Amino acid sequence: NNGSLVVGGNITMDASNISQYGYAYFDQGAGSTTINGNISAVGYDGSQTSILSFTGAGTIDLNGASSSLSVNAYSHVNFSSFAGNINVNGSAGMVSIAANGTLTLGSGASNLNLSGSITNAGTFAAGSASTVNYKGNTTQTIAALNYYHLTSSGSGNRTLAAAGTIGVAGAFTNGTNVYTNTGSTLNFNGTGAQTVPAFSY
16 A cells, blocks of 8 residues: 555564555564565556665564565565664565566665575665575575675575575675585675685685
């Protein structure tokens, strides 16, 4: 729906979704929102773009086993002014970006913490200070995207994408996970000085 929602405290949405067409602004404030469904932005068509924009510094937990953050064609999910955590906690949960869709993590130090995967056929934009953390306790594939900070935690194995290039403009924190890196390329592509950690590249 068009409009805005301000969260000053906490919200729990059981078996529910945030799904919208048009323009919606979600001010998370410092509260927490628990969603056991999905967040999705659905574009109208090629001439009308759908925008779902988040601000604030709270926490958004997608807790359902298959909960996902999805960006459909001609839509834009925008965290560019968000300074909180987006936690996709379900073991099968994922972030999916369709062709002609855009997901933006901004310079507000927004953190995307994933137990699942990222698939990208559109545009993924990671602003300075944003972090993507692969935090699952099962095997995860680190997608070939341009990250700012890239972190791995949790106990599961990690596979670096064999096709494409994994870009890191900030810091790469590889954690204690076991990695498979066959055929992978990791590019430290920041404009300033970067520390290249000890790792089996």
